[in-house]
Each structure stands twice: as C-alpha cells, then as structure tokens.
Amino acid sequence: MLIDCDTCQVRGIGCGDCVVSVILGGPPDGVELDETERAALDVLAQAGMVPRLQLVTDQRQTAAGRRGRRHSA
Structure with missing residues (x-):
C-alpha cells in the first residue's frame, strides 16, 4: 500500500485524525x-x-495512471 498525502481527497480536513500524520x-x-x-x-x-x-x-486519478498512492483501510 502506497500512501501519498498529496492525492488524498480529504487532505487538510482529515489530517488531524489520520494515523499517517500522527506517526x-x-x-x-x-x-x-x-x-x-x-x-x-x-x-x-x-x-x-x-x-x-x-x-x-480519487479513483479517476488512479485509473488514469496518476500516483493515487494512499488507500483507506
């Protein structure tokens, strides 16, 4: 699983409660x-x-070959 905060659709509003930001x-x-x-x-x-x-x-980014690297659990 690759995680890329730049492609997260809730970046900013979800960061405070995200394990990646915490750790x-x-x-x-x-x-x-x-x-x-x-x-x-x-x-x-x-x-x-x-x-x-x-x-x-954003599944459209992932399907288009962009690096949609962060996946939810």
Missing part, C-alpha cells in the same frame, strides 16, 4: 506500507492507540 508527521514523499504494517496499524487503531487512516482517494 510520521505527513511525509512529503508518501510512504509505502506492506500488509503486515497495515494490519499492525489496524490493531493499534482498534485499541484506540492511534487514529485510523483517513484517506479518500
């Missing part, structure tokens, strides 16, 4: 998470230790 401070170049890391973040979020990933991608 990484909104990385400028995005971040890539594998399935194990995603599962770990889900467990932490379910336990109330970190917020959930608040990503909303």
